[in-house]
Amino acid sequence: MAITYELIKQCPQTGARAGRLHTPHGIFDTPIFMPVGTQATVKAMSPEELSTMGAGVILSNTYHLFLRPGHKLVEAAGGLHRFMNWDRAILTDSGGFQVFSLGPLRKITEEGVAFRSHIDGSKQFLSPEIATRVQMSLGADMIMAFDECVPYPADYEYARASTERTTRWAARCREVHTRSDQALFGIVQGGMYKDLRSQSARDLVAMDFPGYSIGGLSVGEPKPLMYEILDHVVPELPANKPRYLMGVGTPDCLVEGVMRGVDMFDCVFPTRVARNGTLMTRQGKLVVKNAEYAEDFRPVDHECSCYTCRNFSRAYIRHLLKAQEIFGLRLTTIHNLHFLLDFMRKMREAILNDEFVNFRRDFLAQYGLH
Amino acid sequence: MAITYELIKQCPQTGARAGRLHTPHGIFDTPIFMPVGTQATVKAMSPEELSTMGAGVILSNTYHLFLRPGHKLVEAAGGLHRFMNWDRAILTDSGGFQVFSLGPLRKITEEGVAFRSHIDGSKQFLSPEIATRVQMSLGADMIMAFDECVPYPADYEYARASTERTTRWAARCREVHTRSDQALFGIVQGGMYKDLRSQSARDLVAMDFPGYSIGGLSVGEPKPLMYEILDHVVPELPANKPRYLMGVGTPDCLVEGVMRGVDMFDCVFPTRVARNGTLMTRQGKLVVKNAEYAEDFRPVDHECSCYTCRNFSRAYIRHLLKAQEIFGLRLTTIHNLHFLLDFMRKMREAILNDEFVNFRRDFLAQYGLH
DSSP, X not given: OOOEEEEEEEOSSSSOEEEEEEETTEEEEESEEEOBOTTSSOTTOOHXXXXXXXXXXXXXXXXXXXXXXXXXHHHHTTXXXXXXXXXXXXXXXXXXXXXXXXXXXXXXXXXXXXXXXTTTOOXXXXXXXXXXXXXXXXXXSEEEOOOOOOOSSOOHHHHHHHHHHHHHHHHHHHHHOOOTTSEEEEEEOOTXXXXXXXXXXXXXXXXXXXXXXXXXXXXXXXXXXXXXXXXXXXXXXXXXXXXXXXXXXXXXXXXXXXXXXOOEXXXXXXXXXXXXXXXXXXXXXXXXXXXXXXXXXXXXXXXXXXXXXXXXXXXXXXXXXXXXXXXXXHHHHHHHHHHHHHHHHHHHHHHHTTOHHHHHHHHHHXXXXX | OOOEEEEEEEOSSSSOEEEEEEETTEEEEXXXXXXXXXXXXXXXXXXXXXXXXXXXXXXXXHHHHHHTTOXXXXXXXXXXXXXXXXXXXXXEOOSHHHHHTTXXXXXXXXXXXXXXXXXXXXXXXXXXXXXXXXXXXXXXXXXXOOOOXXXXXXXXXXXXXXXXXXXXXXXXXXXXXXXXXXXEEEEEOOTTOHHHHHHHHHHHHHTTOSOEEEOSOSSSXXXXXXXXXXXXXXXXXXXXXXXXXXXXXXXXXXXXXXXXXXXXXXXXXXXXXXXXXXXXXXXXXXXXXXXXXXXXXXXXXXXXXXXXXXXXXXXXXXXXXXTTOHHHHHHHHHHHHHHHXXXXXXXXXXXXXXXXXXXXXXXXXXXXXX
């Protein structure tokens, strides 16, 4: 097995669990948030900055690397870890989500998806076999089956046909995948329909993947509906395999996902809003570009131990962002990633101490949600 | 005295000299190159990255900080060192060069210069007194008298009148400057006219500044003419004070400046071209964006010990720049600054070992200049 999930503690009142994932590139504790390094770099960060803040695994995007610089180039470089000088774990998505997001620029058949590159408009094609081979070239520790993310809303018939095709595609991915140092995850789809979600989960579990992703959530549906689907799906998944909720990364959704038994999360949210000047705190967001912070010489968050909060003031960060200085983007990105990684560590600690229910209650109150 | 220049070794064959400058924020060895941190940040760099590569002093721009975030804000933050979290030496220019570069947007009188902000078009005014007070608020270790950089070409009468005014302005700066923990440098002007240069130098030396800058060079004149002016000016300056050649930072000009007895240099060149993908090496420039480096997995320079060269390939850096990733700008900036700082260290070593003449000869041959 390329990866092994070790269950360390199950919350007695909820589905929350603390675990540990063993990979060919190190061990990381779960639940965990994975910073997104779309183009073989987590925007504005160095590998050392990511290690220092405790990132044990990052995500990279197959769609982007397939188009630029090309998976064969990355393979020739010695794989993605070596290319970007990151020696901890990496997870790649399959490219499915990105090509389906291209809208009129793509065409889906049973064989795969024809699309045009967002970079140069060239004709491209991804299929379960190609996406899997591309990910084998990239060499991440965990890779994803090629799937269609059912849009929201979608009628039942569309969702059913799409989900069944995703299941057939998962079998094709499994067929061509040969790297024993990589774990291929199946992706549960099914839209907002519980019976389709159950069917998808059961079909994939029957194929015995080393890990399971939950796709097609956080795509525009109301949060309570996402939580309801999670309530329904997670119990269908085996307890001895990691569960990854794709594209989710706001603090409230992380707590709710963890409560329902999810182990892994990723999202561009913390890094994207950071570059816009929005900083995450336990009390909610702090928009550091606002005029009120012009002469505020306090750190962003006095409780935070990140590099940014230890060394720089709100006034300085605001100045850098106003002056469009790169270092400003570095400082805000460091803070937000540190915040989320630390948030997950604290959540895990709470699970280990049988305090998760209190942790969630206190967080929701502090965050202004309850 | 805010600063003390210690002469350690004089080259027996040339004007080159190795020294050491003692400042309220540490000691640095000379000759030295000062990275430029225009807006209270060296573009793309953290203070720790600058320290790691051995930067002992950086330059920041009064014009920019005066307009944004404002010197009073920086003063309220505890001064520039604290604002940007840099505990080594800082030198600020006077703003003169920037306001004169605004062309039709500025008007010079004996009193000072009226101009419009490049940020919001607002009316602004700088004078010797204001520029000095602004620099006292910023709190750099070395500050510059407010001067006019005589443009090239300039007729004799213009150059004479301008240079004489710069001298009068220097006296006015000296009059209002009261911080004993700051050294105010006089700036030698005079355009390309040797007699005006001599007069300027003598008038300033008579005022007994703790350091002398040479301005108005590298403004479009042929390099041999710049070297000729340096040959003429440097001997006019006292041996026990530091000499700073403003705005010069290409390797060939650094060697020629050092040979003529200059101790300090600054230039945006290495950081600006870095962000364009041009990397400096002893063999000349390497334009890493070029297609020939697409699958080149070697470091930029196998002789270089910088973070970039120790950890990343040309192919990866090219990919980052093509993909417009911030980390690419960080890696190229680190390399170029490290290259220039290291180049200066090697030059100093050569002076100490009575090898400067050979160093210069070898460099010029390798760089393809002789």
